[in-house]
């Protein structure tokens with residue numbers, strides 16, 4: 111027999127059972143604290159700045175002024191909205207990485223309404239119309255890969271990715287079509303004078319409507335996924351198609367339906383981006399958020415309320431990082447590093463929640479010799 | 480390394496004071512077990528008593544929370560399966576661990592610590608050598624997804640032997656084998672024993688324990704109850720040891736009351752996706768208040784037969800499946816060409832316990848109430864699911880069938896095999912079916928639970944349900960069923976009376992067409 115001289119490993123990892131909610135959150139808080147400490151050390155040792163000040167600056171960047179705070183909220187809502195769109199698809203184990211495209215076509219639909227319905231309908235009536243059009247556009251963009259997956263078993267990852275490129279090309283086309291002023295190669299701010307098709311300010315704030323729409327969606331999606339029959343079907347299909355078929359679930363229908371819903375919500379995000387934020391359309395309207403939100407959806411395990419926190423965190427980090435970069439004339443690297451460290455610890459904390467780590471019992475073995 | 484103080488020469492493995500917990504569940508509690516060289520040790524215990532867990536600590540899947548393991552007198556730490564290989568310990572798992580898209584030969588070399596390119600030709604030769612020596616049949620280039628269960632198992636055993644194991648652990652190997660295949664396996668096991676290898680076999684079938692083992696060790700609820708030489712015990716004593724109280728081992732067969740035609744199948748023909756005929760012109764009738772057994776060697780179409788009735792297969796022209804709820808001729812319904820959805824919406828009370836429990840009958844990641852909800856979640860007009868009912872049902876099933884689970888929230892994939900099956904059978908019976916079809920309902924269940932299932936089937940029978948029981952244990956089929964339909968290569972080779980038929984007769988029917996065509 112080969113000599114077997116393995117020592118007991120230093121630590122062992124095993125799956126932990128049910129972790130009480132308080133404990134889970136305590137671990138997350140500790141992780142955040144650790145992240146701040148580690149980043150502080152790095153900030154101090156590399157750029158010789160007072161870390162507390164730097165954190166203050168980050169906070170300033172995100173919440174420093176009333177306007178900044180509302181921009182942070184607006185961007186959080188945007189991210190959250192896309193995340194809510196992805197959740198049903200991901201829960202079904204349908205890898206929809208086409209949120210980017212679904213947001214864009216939703217945006218195009220909104221912009222088209224703003225341009226073509228000018229003077230034709232009242233400015234209050236146009237918003238619901240835009241809402242529905244964007245939703246439909248996104249739904250179509252979700253339907254297509256869903257249909258092909260259900261009917262022909264095509265690979266949804268590649269398919270949805272391709273749909274992104276088509277949406278980008280489509281956007282370029284419309285940007286050229288609606289170019290304003292001529293030669294600028296942008297659409298410019300649409301209806302900047304009449305504000306036709308813009309979200310109206312509520313209580314003097316520009317972005318209250320964004321918040322209302324998205325928060326309604328948060329609750330709706332939560333209830334839909336956890337308490338509705340359709341949500342249950344999504345969970346079954348996501349886990350085992352065979353079981354779904356066995357218990358009489360129409361798998362194809364569920365796939366298509368879910369992708370339509372997923373696309374529709376991403377389409378609404380496009381509506382928010384155009385009518386509720388930028389008032390313009392360009393190929394960067396989605397701005398990579400379709401991919402960032404994949405992290406949001408997964409970290410939150412498709413729980414919409416947890417998604418609120420993660421979207422807020424990501425947007426906060428982004429704004430804060432931008433601020434320290436400009437305030438201290440730092441290169442982007444330092445701020446990206448801080449962002450990276452914080453994300454690393456937060457993601458890492460999930461590991462410690464799901465697994466139990468046991469250290470080696472030092473002496474038990476030696477004694478038995 | 481630490482030498483064991485009380486070394487005995489013929490002890491290969493000694494496990495001392497082993498404890499293993501899973502969160503709140505104590506799966507093994509202070510277990511002391513020894514495995515001797517040149518013996519076949521049977522490990523016996525009810526479902527969830529911790530047999531698999533204990534063996535998994537030898538094969539490197541888990542590590543004990545406390546206690547020590549000695550291999551040939553040396554204290555060892557088995558951190559992962561590779562450490563187990565180094566110690567020549569090989570385990571064939573209850574649930575196979577093969578890569579479906581690879582071939583047999585590729586699966587054999589997979590995971591070996593080979594730095595050089597693997598010479599598959601060489602592997603094939605060696606595999607052939609092992610097969611010749613022990614009488615296995617393995618086609619090295621066959622893909623795993625094309626294999627039957629018994630082929631997969633053979634491959635698992637060959638894989639372990641190829642890696643030089645001389646301590647073999649077989650976790651319920653016979654659960655998926657036909658009696659003939661089991662006999663072959665036992666021949667191999669005896670050969671290996673003669674070679675001085677140590678073998679541990681986990682099985683719930685007591686006659687197998689009596690036939691193959693030298694010694695029996697019994698676990699109950701995670702504790703080590705004791706061990707006895709096989710020659711000094713009998714099935715009744717073992718059962719009592721396992722359960723902790725006296726149990727009676729016999730199966731009722733109440734006379735069918737007022738049998739009426741319930742399921743009339745005519746000319747049922749089914750082909751698989753490759754166009755291979757799986758069922759060929761099958762015709763039979765199942766009556767209310769009767770248990771119709773279906774016998775046959777594995778892969779003879781039993782699975783397809785039940786799935787076809789459940790609407791999971793495309794049927795060939797001319798097939799007809801007439802279903803009369805509770806024997807009512809006016810409400811006849813042709814199930815041929817209907818999908819499970821149609822069948823469900825028509826309100827046909829059809830319950831089906833499929834062979835693949837976690838892959839078809841249940842959703843592994845869902846908890847017990849959600850799994851109970853699978854069949855009835857869409858009842859009622861409300862767009863929302865009703866969670867109260869399945870919860871109550873779960874509590875009832877857990878109580879009635881003595882399901883061992885840490886709680887309602889536990890995903891069913893974490894339960895032991897027997898408990899998974901109890902949930903599935905419990906759900907199907909709770910739906911108050913007119914027709915109940917079960918495929919290998921007691922596979923992997925301990926003897927106590929098996930008898931519980933037989934009792935439940937008999938209860939259904941007495942209620943006037945037509946019960947179809949696909950089984951592999953001929954003794955049980957002959958004791959439980961009123962009539963037995965024998966399938967051979969997708970054709971009906973005979974329908975016999977359960978009370979009068981002899982085992983040999985059924986055995987012969989099971990292979991009749993094989994010999995005809997050969």
Ligand SMILES: Nc1ncnc2c1ncn2[C@@H]1O[C@H](COP(=O)(O)OP(=O)(O)OP(=O)(O)O)[C@@H](O)[C@H]1O
Pocket residue numbers: 501502504505506524525526527528529530531532533573883884893894895896897898923925
């Ligand atoms: N990975 C796991 N996580 C949580 N609990 C587990 C895990 N594996 C086993 N258990 C629990 O430990 C206990 C022992 O399970 P084990 O699988 O060893 O039983 P068993 O004797 O092999 O049963 P069976 O005859 O049904 O295969 C059971 O209560 C089971 O629910």
Ligand SMILES: [Mg+2]
Pocket residue numbers: 530531532573650895896
């Ligand atoms: Mg087991």
